Amino acid sequence: MEELGRLEDLPADYREALTRLNLVPLWPSLRSVLPPHIPTRQTRATHWPYASLKPLLLKAGELTPIEKAERRVLVLANPGHGLEKMQASAAMYLGMQLLLPGEWAPSHRHTPNAVRMIVEGEGAYTTVDGEKCPMSRGDLILTPTGLWHEHGHDGTEPVVWLDVLDLPLVYYMEASYHVNGERQQVKPGSGDRAWTRAGVAPTPVFQRSQQRYPMLRYPWADTRAALLALAEDQPALECVQVTYINPETGEDAENILGFYALMLKPSQTLRLPARSPAQVFHQIEGNAAVTVDGASQPFTLAEADTCCAPGYTAVTLHNLSSDQPAFLFMADESPLHRKLGVYEVRA
Amino acid sequence: MEELGRLEDLPADYREALTRLNLVPLWPSLRSVLPPHIPTRQTRATHWPYASLKPLLLKAGELTPIEKAERRVLVLANPGHGLEKMQASAAMYLGMQLLLPGEWAPSHRHTPNAVRMIVEGEGAYTTVDGEKCPMSRGDLILTPTGLWHEHGHDGTEPVVWLDVLDLPLVYYMEASYHVNGERQQVKPGSGDRAWTRAGVAPTPVFQRSQQRYPMLRYPWADTRAALLALAEDQPALECVQVTYINPETGEDAENILGFYALMLKPSQTLRLPARSPAQVFHQIEGNAAVTVDGASQPFTLAEADTCCAPGYTAVTLHNLSSDQPAFLFMADESPLHRKLGVYEVRA
Amino acid sequence: MEELGRLEDLPADYREALTRLNLVPLWPSLRSVLPPHIPTRQTRATHWPYASLKPLLLKAGELTPIEKAERRVLVLANPGHGLEKMQASAAMYLGMQLLLPGEWAPSHRHTPNAVRMIVEGEGAYTTVDGEKCPMSRGDLILTPTGLWHEHGHDGTEPVVWLDVLDLPLVYYMEASYHVNGERQQVKPGSGDRAWTRAGVAPTPVFQRSQQRYPMLRYPWADTRAALLALAEDQPALECVQVTYINPETGEDAENILGFYALMLKPSQTLRLPARSPAQVFHQIEGNAAVTVDGASQPFTLAEADTCCAPGYTAVTLHNLSSDQPAFLFMADESPLHRKLGVYEVRA
Amino acid sequence: MEELGRLEDLPADYREALTRLNLVPLWPSLRSVLPPHIPTRQTRATHWPYASLKPLLLKAGELTPIEKAERRVLVLANPGHGLEKMQASAAMYLGMQLLLPGEWAPSHRHTPNAVRMIVEGEGAYTTVDGEKCPMSRGDLILTPTGLWHEHGHDGTEPVVWLDVLDLPLVYYMEASYHVNGERQQVKPGSGDRAWTRAGVAPTPVFQRSQQRYPMLRYPWADTRAALLALAEDQPALECVQVTYINPETGEDAENILGFYALMLKPSQTLRLPARSPAQVFHQIEGNAAVTVDGASQPFTLAEADTCCAPGYTAVTLHNLSSDQPAFLFMADESPLHRKLGVYEVRA
Numbered sequence A, B, C, D: 001m002e003e004l005g006r007l008e009d010l011p012a013d014y015r016e017a018l019t020r021l022n023l024v025p026l027w028p029s030l031r032s033v034l035p036p037h038i039p040t041r042q043t044r045a046t047h048w049p050y051a052s053l054k055p056l057l058l059k060a061g062e063l064t065p066i067e068k069a070e071r072r073v074l075v076l077a078n079p080g081h082g083l084e085k086m087q088a089s090a091a092m093y094l095g096m097q098l099l100l101p102g103e104w105a106p107s108h109r110h111t112p113n114a115v116r117m118i119v120e121g122e123g124a125y126t127t128v129d130g131e132k133c134p135m136s137r138g139d140l141i142l143t144p145t146g147l148w149h150e151h152g153h154d155g156t157e158p159v160v161w162l163d164v165l166d167l168p169l170v171y172y173m174e175a176s177y178h179v180n181g182e183r184q185q186v187k188p189g190s191g192d193r194a195w196t197r198a199g200v201a202p203t204p205v206f207q208r209s210q211q212r213y214p215m216l217r218y219p220w221a222d223t224r225a226a227l228l229a230l231a232e233d234q235p236a237l238e239c240v241q242v243t244y245i246n247p248e249t250g251e252d253a254e255n256i257l258g259f260y261a262l263m264l265k266p267s268q269t270l271r272l273p274a275r276s277p278a279q280v281f282h283q284i285e286g287n288a289a290v291t292v293d294g295a296s297q298p299f300t301l302a303e304a305d306t307c308c309a310p311g312y313t314a315v316t317l318h319n320l321s322s323d324q325p326a327f328l329f330m331a332d333e334s335p336l337h338r339k340l341g342v343y344e345v346r347a
């Protein structure tokens, strides 16, 4: 590959003339914006242990009342992008949110999509477009683009959840904004009882649901049971994994990011191939070692720990227990990559 | 509307000349093939009580060994079409099939799609493309177009199921044929354990299933639970109904006919509007009165009874029990009507 | 394959008991409704020469005034189905329609879909949902399900066109009916000038058309030019064929039947493989020999001639001219077979 | 809206502890990443006149041989993003590329999608996956993601074209890379003669094309004719606009950006509403005034001029000629916004 002309090879007055007209020569930057064979990635393998994060989050509860925070969140920021960018990867934002008993995070809606993976505590709930969704460890709750959502807490202990948003991408697209709203009227329906079994969809008088997001709450008890049933049905299956989908259409549950649950059998080691999207791992149950190709060392995930890996990178998971399964929640940028036509798996 | 010319208004030699050239004048038949406002329907509201049918089916078991029948079926034939046509409606075929302990219905596949709704007996199973699906009262088992299927019976009592096929339509299209096959190798997987919960799809290493028919068995225990959960979630919902769907895509479970389960609350009366497709009702649990508009009298469905109603006709269902829910299985021609652009609901 | 039990093997009283209950044993008919390997087809290769048909059609113009015919059509009936069934195949109806100068075929709409292939004469037009579509030799005009249509004639000579409808199938489905309407208001737009070039779609203020049938008229001049351009672009291409599609979605132009135009180079012989749908050939320009596998002899198509072939049957086309291309219009049941999952090509 | 806590409200040691753990408090930045009602946009209305750009581009031809540039491009950079970012908007890159007679830009492929709008000169061509596409003023040529492409020039005068790529977005996603290739074998087919007429698709032996990008060249002569036909067909239509689409599927021609052509009638003033995507205007014929809401003054576009406008912003176009139509090429981020669910039109 020939070396290309550099900026400094061009006469200074020529360069000034270009700048005056908002013009830039491409060739000095061509290799950098279109590198050979593999993209340049700022996303760096990063581990956020819950044990060290939690005290700081509780401290935030003391330092900042909910009215001064609106959403009391510590963002899990990837140092590769610069912490102030508040992004885990190009398209993913991760935040640990704390809600104290009796607190109220008021209703708003926004263009970015969010999900909440409940980390600990009982008694909190999210109301999404009028459906009151209870929050328990491992539950996944959707608050997709444009839907009103607010959080309340009737319990007695702090509640913590992991927010996963596509905020960095939507912000980059210059399409990120929010609208504040009134406290919602709660309708019947808890967001998870109308769609319960695979293969049967509610159809009063033969009518399929018109809702873009029919299912708002994915109870962990059900997802866990689905993983166990899958493993039992196909004993030879190496990778016991499910994707959170829209039960009416089979599409990914949200527009931009994909969400998954994965079960490692006792002592299992599982290699996930390099794929173009960046990905995030969060330990729901058990302990797993996560080895990101090219990273200096494996991460040891305790319960409630979170880590991320850049795109185009293979990852090896290992269940550290020899007698219990381990359960991981995952998020990645697959729907984005697929919709835009750049999704790739490298063997 | 003006009266049109009749065949007998045309000169005899002209009519003969037409016939010689395989020509027919349209106008004498125009009103009959394109009647005003509503189609002509031969499908007639018909009731097949299980109590009277069952002894004849068992008698068939004595009269005809399985080797002489291949599938030992009494067809539920609509007298409006002529019994010899063996059709419940334009597109639906219904048959009650008997399998005796130890019998074997050998492997074949065919262009028409079938489902089996198990009526009574334990211990039988259907093997579909290598997946061995156990059969219990109320289970729905798919044997879609082109998939190998065979039936066996390890139990001790006769097993009976209701076959629903789109055979009349596929036969009319001149596309109906079968191929016989060897006894299938049974693979792991019982056709109903990989897809169990709504909203989570198996995706080993992020891969969605490539199977056109991922779920082959819909256990009644799950469908029944889904109906109860739906009723509990939405107490004001009048029509507690689910559709059997492909859990990967949200499409109807099969290509041509639609399949549903419906729960009537104690003493509930439910009116289903006139829709273009013909429909079939089969009582899984309880007793219901089915009033087909224009029929001389309501049908009283006991458990395992079956009846049908023509298209463009409203039907009223009534649960005859004041303290138990009633459960109905339904089949109709909705996917066909929708795909071909003639689906219609008349208020 | 074992011989199955016959009806007459069953005791007479048993058979009577079955009949009383609207029941029929399946096994005596099993082979006939599900024959091995290939369907039973009543559709027979049939040729309707225009030269012999035309005088009878003009005679119909004398015998029956338009008011007594509403649509003055001689149906091209397949003797394999019985002429009175008025069907060319399971799903296709063909009719030659005559409109005399000054006549008027009043507005109606119906569930079956129609197209008109203009055969001869100038000055007639069809108004479809308010768009006035001029009719010239070779033009294809859609009158899809549910759209108002009426025909008028401002010229001086008789106009003849070939109607192709899915009436037999829709009638079989018990879904065929019509509604009469008032004379339509004519809107601007001639049904063929908004969509003209491949790859560019009208989008006022970035809005795609919401019409289910955006293009109602396919001028022969354009289709012919497309065939010539295709042949020129790909000189090695053996089969120069186009499909009439919805230019907004790429779907077949109508719901149930498919429509095509095909060019045979001078002296070309082209073999079309056996496919599951029945098909129809109509000569627009030139002369072709059509050899239907299994038929007693080839048909020699003169201009305006029409013939049909059953499904699962290979057909060989041969251009009888050594210096001019020949152009054929074709119709088949492909969309129906594909949507219902029974489409098949046999090598 | 309550004022939220600031970063400096937090104790310094707390902030340091957060930083050490790659954590960032959200609330001090919440309003900035999710502003109320409308996104923050760095994209600024910018005008790149061709008259001033062209001499600098020709100068680049003298300063930098093609071997040192690979692609000799001056990037039209939006000052709102910082010139070094080389982006016209969040997702759009614009470049003016010069190819001199006899030069050769070697074959490569890359993840970002490109189109070329030819600005001036005859005799150049782009070979895309083996199809040699001639380049003339106003032609649009696709080089979509993953397709090999190279440029040659058999003419005698410099050729200039406008490149539009989604490079900024794909780069942001950390998915941008390229692969160099061998000189391509040229196949028959010039990328624009197989699909020529709307509503008819090439289907040799009934087979639709399997190519993801069937049409690679959209000749200006055809697009211009389509605009004129549309205006003639619907004289009352205010906005005479077409979208470049995939003629097989009706989808946008490429995955991420949308491409359009628009005709202004003599003296016409046309207001385009505020929509979420940023957009680009390039004058093919005539002269138009482009008024971007909120910009200090209108841009007067001469032929070959280019300008851009941020998202969520209305734009008014005015044809400065009183007797000739004006023709504009447009690009925007609509497919991206639609696929990701954030597309919005504000009345």
Ligand SMILES: [Fe+2]
Pocket: A108, A109, A110, A114, A149
């Ligand atoms: Fe929010």
Ligand SMILES: [Fe+2]
Pocket: B108, B109, B110, B114, B149
């Ligand atoms: Fe069968």
Ligand SMILES: [Fe+2]
Pocket: C108, C110, C114, C149
């Ligand atoms: Fe009609």
Ligand SMILES: [Fe+2]
Pocket: D108, D109, D110, D114, D149
């Ligand atoms: Fe390139």
